[in-house]
Amino acid sequence: MDSKSKGRFGVHGGQYIPETLMNAVIELEKAYDHYKNDPDFNRELTKLLNEYAGRPSLLYYAEKMTKDLGGAKIYLKREDLNHTGSHKINNVLGQALLAKKMGKTRLIAETGAGQHGVATATAAALMGMECVVFMGEEDTKRQALNVYRMRLLGAEVIPVKTGTATLKDAVSEAMREWTRRIDDTHYCLGSVMGPHPFPTIVRDFQAVISKEIKEQMLELEGRLPDAVMACVGGGSNAIGTFYNFINDPSVRLIGCEAAGRGIDTFETAATLNTGKLGIFHGMKSYFCQDEYGQIAPVYSISAGLDYPGIGPEHAYLHDIGRAEYVAITDEEAVQAFEYLSRTEGIIPAIESAHAVAHAIKIAPSMDPDQIIVVTISGRGDKDVAAIARYRGEDIYE
Amino acid sequence: MSRISQAFAGHKAFIPFVTCGDPDLETTGRIVRAMEEAGADLIELGIPFSDPTAEGPVIQAANVRALSGGVTTDKIFEFVKDLRSDVKVPLVFMTYANVVFSYGTERFVKRCVEVGIDGIILPDVPFEEKEEFAPICRANGIDFISLIAPTSEDRIAMIASEAEGFLYIVSSLGVTGTRSEIKTDISAIVEQVRKSAKVPCAVGFGISTPEQAARMAAVSDGAIVGSAIVRIIGEHGREAATYVKDFVKSMTDALK
Numbered sequence: 001m002d003s004k005s006k007g008r009f010g011v012h013g014g015q016y017i018p019e020t021l022m023n024a025v026i027e028l029e030k031a032y033d034h035y036k037n038d039p040d041f042n043r044e045l046t047k048l049l050n051e052y053a054g055r056p057s058l059l060y061y062a063e064k065m066t067k068d069l070g071g072a073k074i075y076l077k078r079e080d081l082n083h084t085g086s087h088k089i090n091n092v093l094g095q096a097l098l099a100k101k102m103g104k105t106r107l108i109a110e111t112g113a114g115q116h117g118v119a120t121a122t123a124a125a126l127m128g129m130e131c132v133v134f135m136g137e138e139d140t141k142r143q144a145l146n147v148y149r150m151r152l153l154g155a156e157v158i159p160v161k162t163g164t165a166t167l168k169d170a171v172s173e174a175m176r177e178w179t180r181r182i183d184d185t186h187y188c189l190g191s192v193m194g195p196h197p198f199p200t201i202v203r204d205f206q207a208v209i210s211k212e213i214k215e216q217m218l219e220l221e222g223r224l225p226d227a228v229m230a231c232v233g234g235g236s237n238a239i240g241t242f243y244n245f246i247n248d249p250s251v252r253l254i255g256c257e258a259a260g261r262g263i264d265t266f267e268t269a270a271t272l273n274t275g276k277l278g279i280f281h282g283m284k285s286y287f288c289q290d291e292y293g294q295i296a297p298v299y300s301i302s303a304g305l306d307y308p309g310i311g312p313e314h315a316y317l318h319d320i321g322r323a324e325y326v327a328i329t330d331e332e333a334v335q336a337f338e339y340l341s342r343t344e345g346i347i348p349a350i351e352s353a354h355a356v357a358h359a360i361k362i363a364p365s366m367d368p369d370q371i372i373v374v375t376i377s378g379r380g381d382k383d384v385a386a387i388a389r390y391r392g393e394d395i396y397e
Numbered sequence: 398m399s400r401i402s403q404a405f406a407g408h409k410a411f412i413p414f415v416t417c418g419d420p421d422l423e424t425t426g427r428i429v430r431a432m433e434e435a436g437a438d439l440i441e442l443g444i445p446f447s448d449p450t451a452e453g454p455v456i457q458a459a460n461v462r463a464l465s466g467g468v469t470t471d472k473i474f475e476f477v478k479d480l481r482s483d484v485k486v487p488l489v490f491m492t493y494a495n496v497v498f499s500y501g502t503e504r505f506v507k508r509c510v511e512v513g514i515d516g517i518i519l520p521d522v523p524f525e526e527k528e529e530f531a532p533i534c535r536a537n538g539i540d541f542i543s544l545i546a547p548t549s550e551d552r553i554a555m556i557a558s559e560a561e562g563f564l565y566i567v568s569s570l571g572v573t574g575t576r577s578e579i580k581t582d583i584s585a586i587v588e589q590v591r592k593s594a595k596v597p598c599a600v601g602f603g604i605s606t607p608e609q610a611a612r613m614a615a616v617s618d619g620a621i622v623g624s625a626i627v628r629i630i631g632e633h634g635r636e637a638a639t640y641v642k643d644f645v646k647s648m649t650d651a652l653k
Contacts, residue, residue, distance in 0.1 A: 004524070004525045004526075004528065005526055005529075006525065014526055015523060015526060016494050016523075017521060018450075018451045018520050018521060018523070018544070019520075019523050019524070019543075019544045019545060019546040019548075019549060019552075019556070019567065020546035020548050020567060020571075021548075022524070022546075022549070022552065023548050023549070023550060023551075023552065024548070162454075162457055163447065163448060168448065169448070172448050172450045175450050176451075176453075176571070176572045179451070179570060179571050180571035180572070181570065181571075182548060182570065277498075278495045278498060278499055279493075279495045279498050279521070280448065280495050281450070282521075287495075289495070289499065291499070292469050292470050292499060292500070293446075293470075293495040293496045293497075293498065293499025293500065294446065294447040294464065294496075295447045295448050295495070
């Protein structure tokens with residue numbers, strides 16, 4: 001690969017964006033390189049994370065689940081307990097603070113399930129910034145509660161009607177909006193995807209998840225876990241869960257993709273299990289696409305995993321065999337959603353339920369002295385109505 | 398000098414755009430011939446992409462119409478080959494990186510040569526990423542056309558000094574689409590471009606009237622019009638060629 005190209009993870013990553021945006025991402029990279037080592041910036045961010053978002057999040061021993069499954073000891077990393085109900089706040093507080101230091105007064109964001117949109121609207125409210133969130137029209141219906149929540153927080157929500165009217169179209173529209181208005185606007189990208197430096201910035205802000213898991217695990221068990229797992233759409237909570245374990249080869253890293261109705265159907269969003277190498281949304285990575293490179297209309301019951309690509313660092317971890325990526329169907333995820341609710345009294349986001357489903361699959365065949373950590377990336381309140389509908393019960397949100 | 402650079406020789410160039418297969422390739426063929434008859438100096442042929450992130454609503458809709466009509470990259474290559482039996486004007490493809498990459502960049506460029514394409518424009522491949530595409534184009538005699546935006550500032554010299562074919566100057570912030578007013582100081586950008594570039598430069602994005610085209614061409618070497626033409630095609634469908642011809646004629650007249 002040519003040396004001018006930046007932000008590569010193996011062959012993946014790069015900056016495949018219109019020239020109009022190049023100086024904006026270069027400016028962002030410079031600002032980030034400066035502030036990431038700035039003690040004042042880090043003190044301010046840590047204060048926000050601890051006093052506003054509620055970090056560190058709990059590492060909870062799921063004793064009932066462990067006993068019920070009869071295998072490995074299961075811990076849950078409770079990102080659902082963060083303010084705004086998901087891991088998204090970790091990245092958003094970092095980016096909003098950075099944007100503010102850069103003199104930006106307006107945040108724009110894409111959102112799938114609405115969790116990133118809510119987190120961005122929250123940070124904007126807190127920091128006195130303007131906020132516009134792009135959300136696929138299909139998703140505004142699936143996640144009506146989050147749409148109202150964003151409006152309540154003072155954000156404008158723009159339903160995106162183009163393409164499949166889901167997450168990928170929301171990303172496209174946010175990128176278009178950024179090319180329209182760069183001067184005062186920061187694009188607060190919600191996942192470890194898009195052009196450099198976003199995959200690196202978002203990863204660094206989410207790496208607090210694995211930093212805490214490591215510290216908490218050493219304190220509770222005096223050793224590292226045997227496996228950590230998380231759901232993967234773009235992959236931000238997963239990379240956050242993996243990052244500080246990448247150099248610990250004894251720790252298996254497992255990403256759980258959304259298989260939708262199955263990886264042998266067209267109604268799937270399992271990128272690493274069904275996609276091929278491509279270039280889209282500013283990055284080279286794996287994408288669900290047809291033989292001519294047209295991006296596939298993907299499907300998952302989970303609006304947050306309903307994305308045809310995956311972050312470039314995951315694509316790289318997949319290539320070198322450091323992380324494993326499995327596919328979990330809608331049905332398996334819904335069963336796990338119900339299982340965790342009944343067994344532990346924790347209603348996980350349907351996204352996170354994909355990771356829970358895989359733990360349910362593998363824990364019984366592991367030894368009782370082995371430990372797995374499942375990241376519960378978000379809370380499931382937003383999904384209750386959709387799961388009821390999936391089970392044939394029509395309830396009002 | 399490439400065929401593309403020659404298209405600018407001695408006069409201001411008018412460069413219209415059309416999305417291949419909107420609403421079908423037969424219509425696109427009639428439109429391209431109408432554009433040539435109306436005096437177009439170079440024609441941009443869009444290969445539709447499912448998620449064209451640099452396009453405004455008008456060209457996005459054309460991409461949807463073309464793809465739902467079943468057009469593919471292979472069908473477009475066959476179509477261009479057929480066009481070349483009588484169409485002489487230089488032709489450049491405008492599409493997205495993934496369309497070329499997924500076809501196999503080398504294979505794509507070789508097909509371009511076989512069917513008579515002169516250049517490629519990829520709006521999602523900036524200077525930093527062009528080494529993946531430009532050398533293969535150069536080795537095959539295809540111009541890889543670079544873009545300069547109102548935000549390029551200190552990047553202009555770097556981009557212009559390596560430009561091939563012509564330089565595409567993006568007139569305004571944002572995506573493609575017509576604008577009532579172009580506020581960017583185009584002449585200041587062109588002045589900087591000319592210090593480093595060995596190729597001509599044309600202005601595009603937002604131009605919809607002959608007056609705008611004339612004004613943009615007056616300060617550069619030509620004008621590019623896309624959305625205004627695609628809108629006519631959206632309105633008149635299979636009957637669009639005659640309307641496009643009149644429109645392109647009004648533009649080429651304004652540039653004389």
